[in-house]
Amino acid sequence: MNLETKIGKITLKNPVLVASGTFGHAKEFERFMDLKKLGGIVTKTITLKPRLGNPPPRIVETPSGMLNAIGLQNPGAEKFVQEKMPFLKTLKIPIIVSVMGYSVEEFVGVVKFLDNTDGIDGFELNLSCPNVPYGLRSATKASADSSAHAARMFAHDASMIEQAVGAVRQETKKTLIAKLGPDVSDIAAMALSAERGGADAVSLINTFIAMVIDIKTRKPVLANKTGGLSGPCIRPIAVRMVWEVFKKVKLPVIGMGGIMNGKDALEFLIAGASAIQVGTANFMNPQASLDILNDLKNFMRKEKVDSLGRIIGSVKG
Amino acid sequence: MFREKCKIIENKKVAPGHYVLKLASPRISKNARPGQFVQILCADSTDPLLPRPFSFLTASKKDFSILYQVVGNGTKILSQAAKGDSLWILGPLGNGFSKAQKGEDLVLVGGGVGIPPLYHLAQALVNRTTSVRSGSWHRTWSDKPNNIHVFLGARNKSLLLYERDFKKLGVNLHIATDDGSKGSKGFVTEILEGFLKSRQRTPAKIYTCGPTPMLKAVSLVSQKYQVPCEVSVEVPMACGFGACLGCAIEVDDSRGRRFAVACTEGPVFQAKEIIW
Numbered sequence: 001m002n003l004e005t006k007i008g009k010i011t012l013k014n015p016v017l018v019a020s021g022t023f024g025h026a027k028e029f030e031r032f033m034d035l036k037k038l039g040g041i042v043t044k045t046i047t048l049k050p051r052l053g054n055p056p057p058r059i060v061e062t063p064s065g066m067l068n069a070i071g072l073q074n075p076g077a078e079k080f081v082q083e084k085m086p087f088l089k090t091l092k093i094p095i096i097v098s099v100m101g102y103s104v105e106e107f108v109g110v111v112k113f114l115d116n117t118d119g120i121d122g123f124e125l126n127l128s129c130p131n132v133p134y135g136l137r138s139a140t141k142a143s144a145d146s147s148a149h150a151a152r153m154f155a156h157d158a159s160m161i162e163q164a165v166g167a168v169r170q171e172t173k174k175t176l177i178a179k180l181g182p183d184v185s186d187i188a189a190m191a192l193s194a195e196r197g198g199a200d201a202v203s204l205i206n207t208f209i210a211m212v213i214d215i216k217t218r219k220p221v222l223a224n225k226t227g228g229l230s231g232p233c234i235r236p237i238a239v240r241m242v243w244e245v246f247k248k249v250k251l252p253v254i255g256m257g258g259i260m261n262g263k264d265a266l267e268f269l270i271a272g273a274s275a276i277q278v279g280t281a282n283f284m285n286p287q288a289s290l291d292i293l294n295d296l297k298n299f300m301r302k303e304k305v306d307s308l309g310r311i312i313g314s315v316k317g
Numbered sequence: 318m319f320r321e322k323c324k325i326i327e328n329k330k331v332a333p334g335h336y337v338l339k340l341a342s343p344r345i346s347k348n349a350r351p352g353q354f355v356q357i358l359c360a361d362s363t364d365p366l367l368p369r370p371f372s373f374l375t376a377s378k379k380d381f382s383i384l385y386q387v388v389g390n391g392t393k394i395l396s397q398a399a400k401g402d403s404l405w406i407l408g409p410l411g412n413g414f415s416k417a418q419k420g421e422d423l424v425l426v427g428g429g430v431g432i433p434p435l436y437h438l439a440q441a442l443v444n445r446t447t448s449v450r451s452g453s454w455h456r457t458w459s460d461k462p463n464n465i466h467v468f469l470g471a472r473n474k475s476l477l478l479y480e481r482d483f484k485k486l487g488v489n490l491h492i493a494t495d496d497g498s499k500g501s502k503g504f505v506t507e508i509l510e511g512f513l514k515s516r517q518r519t520p521a522k523i524y525t526c527g528p529t530p531m532l533k534a535v536s537l538v539s540q541k542y543q544v545p546c547e548v549s550v551e552v553p554m555a556c557g558f559g560a561c562l563g564c565a566i567e568v569d570d571s572r573g574r575r576f577a578v579a580c581t582e583g584p585v586f587q588a589k590e591i592i593w
Contacts, residue, residue, distance in 0.1 A: 024560040031318055044562075053576050059553050059563035064363040066555060070562050073576060232363040260363065283367060283556040284358060285405070286320065 001300055002307040005039075005274050007252050008175030008200025010094045010121050012039040012275055015308060016265070016293045019256050019279035020045055020098035020124060020179070021070065025084040026091065032286035037293065039275060040094035043084070045126045047100050048110040050076035055223040060212050065231030065258070066280060067210050069224035072100060072129055077113045089119035096177065100126040104167045115172045122174050125199075127164060128155035128181025128206035130228045155181035155206070158193040165197025177254065180204040182234075187241045188248040195251050202245060203254035203277065205238045231280045232258040239267050246272025246313055260288070262295020272313040318410060318558070319344045322403045326380055328396070332475050335430070336396050337374060339382040345408050349376035351438035352526075352549050352585045355383065355408030356557040357395065365391035368407065370554050370580075372434035372526070374479075384433040384478060410557050411584050414438050414524050414547055421521035424544070425488075426468040426509055426535050428527025432478045434549055435526055439467060443486045462487035466512065466520070470505025470531065474498040506534040513542040520544050525588075526551075536588035546588035552579045567592040 003014040018026075020042045026035055035041070053073025060067050075083065080097075088095045097120050101107035111123055130153065154160045165178050178194035180187060182205040191202045207228025212221045220226070238257025245253050255273030259265050260281045268276045281288035305311060323340040331337050345355065356368035369391050371383035387396050398404065414434075417423055423442065427435040443462045465488040471477045472495045480499075483490055492500025493508050501508050505527075513520070519542065525535045526549035539546035554564040559581035568577045570590040577583065 022560065028558055028560045032320060053562065053565060055567065056565040056576070057553050058565050059555050059561070061365065061367050064366055066366060068555070068561070068563060070565075073562050073565075231366055280366070283561055286407070286556075286558065286560075 001297065002309070003297070005308055005312070007177065007254065007275055008122060010040070010096075010175045012094060014039040014293055014296075015269065015273075015275040016289050016296070017042055017096070017254065017275055017277045018282060018289050019277035020126065021068075022279040022282045025080075025088060027084075027087050029282070029286050033290050035091050036093055037290055038093055039293075040096060040121070041088065041091070042096045042124050042277060043080075043088070043098050044074055045072050045098040045100045045129065046074050046077055046080045046110065046114070047072060048077050048106055048113060050074065050079065057222055058224070058227075060221045060227070062210075062212060062229065062231075063233060065229055065233035067212055067222060067227035067229055068207070069130075069222045069227035071224065077110050081114065081117050085117060085119055094121040095119055096122045096124050096175070098124045098126050098179070100129055104164050107164050108167050108171055111168045112171050115174065120174065122177060122200075123168070123172065124177040124179050124203060125165060125168060126179050126206075127161055128153055128179055130181065130183075130207060130209040130226065153181060155179075155190060156184060158189055161190055161193040162197040165194050165199045169198035175200045177201045177203050179206055181206045182237065182241060183209050188244045191245040191249040191251065191253075195249055199251060201252045201254060201274075202249065203256065204245060205234070205241055205257050208234055230258065232260055232264075234258050235264060235267075239271050242268055242273050243271040243315060259292065262292050262299055265292050265296055266299060266311065269308070269311045270313070270315050272315065274312055318408065319348075320405065320407045321345070323406045325398055325400050325402045325404065327382075327400060328398050331384065332478060334387045335384065335476070335478060336387070337382050337384050338395065338398070339380055340404065340406060341380045342406065343379050345406060346376045346381040347378060349373045349381055349409045349437075350413035351441050352413030352434050353409040353411050354557075354584060355381070355406050356410060357383075358405040359391040359395045365389075365394065367555050368405075368557060369395070370410070370557055372549065372584075373409070373437045374433040375437060375440065384430070386430045407557060411580055412582070414549070414585050415522075417442060417522065420464075422464050422466070422518060424466045424468065424509070424512075424520045424523045426470075426505060426523060426525040426527070426531075428470045428505055428531040429472070429476060430478070431525075431527030431531070431549070431551070432469060435467065435524060436479045436482060438524055439465060439483060439486055439488055443488065463489060465489065466491060468493070468505050468509050468512075470494070470527070472496065504531070504534065506531065506538055509535065510538050510541075513538065513544065522547065523588075525549070532588075533593040536591065536593065539588055547585050548588045548591065549585045550579050550583055550591070554580055556580070
């Protein structure tokens, strides 16, 4: 059975990746599973400088989903290389580092800093974190308020996507993946911008900007007011978006959004995803990603499909 | 830390809206220390989605129990689980309360549904045969139960969870209820302060768990009387093992002012390190 799939210059031995922000830096999951069996790992997002993250409450559960506003808490690029990379390197599977900057310059800065680090196979540009303030436009004054109304993320603006991807492209020969956000009217147009900027692949979708209100206090439950909605409740929208992008863009698509089991993963692959990422499911079952991989193998065995290539983009009609 | 499907031995109502759930698992039970917790998947569905964290109430060689209040969909489903059913459990998780030294006066302050981990702790302190694997945790303890003062607070007497069981341990019990239906009328922190004021010998340590306003009040009292205080916090949590960083709590410790995660750095913190 051939489960191999290609994302840019990276060949994955199977299509199951873990999504940024849901898998720490992998060490947290070592006790539960054989990490080497994964297709690859996407790290928690790294910024050039350390970030403390948002004040609590940071999470709240919703029907078949959850909101988070962690705020990209991370040790910064330098500490990441010193403290997290040595372990990641030992896994000998593709390591994709999720990176984020508040400006094009910062995106370039963090990739430049990390590019020569041994063991990094690619970068996923987090253009779509809904929980941090961006200093993108003059209209967006420097403010600690990172809720939806202040968020002017790269992923909402086709020209900004192209600009950010294009600038980072100049700095690295490694595989470059643009992670897109779903709060746009035309997701395929955003993917095309990433393609024009020189991305090797696009990954979608990031969380939806969402809100839960406490009816007694009449305040938003999250301290950040808004957060990113993930989990099975967003899955059908994510499948539709992967399908739309697959039809219009030549780049490989990495699909994600509420994948809980093999059936869910297959929907994304059939819709056109060359690989998938398991996210929120990791919180319910730390070995969810490997369970999904097994489901996938069982499906192929049962359906007598010998190669993953026959599944990817096989949607009919 | 283990993840396994555990069989329900018992799921019994102990107070209005409160249940004790006993589960079979030698591995989890033997490794459980007071103040640690388990994550329980309440249903095999996506709603409720996330596991729910619960402190240990008891842990023996073969089984452990938790005490929970029905507050939402997850705990409602949990309350309907029957003997013989199995649940996915992850644990033991987090860091427990610290050890006690020989001859020390100890104070335990529990409020409402924060009482269970203190019962686990009191058991370990009193009963040296309790299965606590952390090496010398209980072996260093060789005092009589009368060195242990337990303060329990609740809205009314029916919510004084495990009061009788504490009594059986032989510890000194101090009770306060909001409505005065048992013990002193008022907050548990008031009788705690009265106690500390009257004592000539300052207790070695206060251990506390309960609603956040109570924890804050206990923390302030402990600082006023200069008693080291350990608090077990309750915050919304997703994964329980340090991956999501959802259960943040603001602290100021040796690493400066920052957000610590309650699941792996806590849930027990030094009271003085928490920014309330």
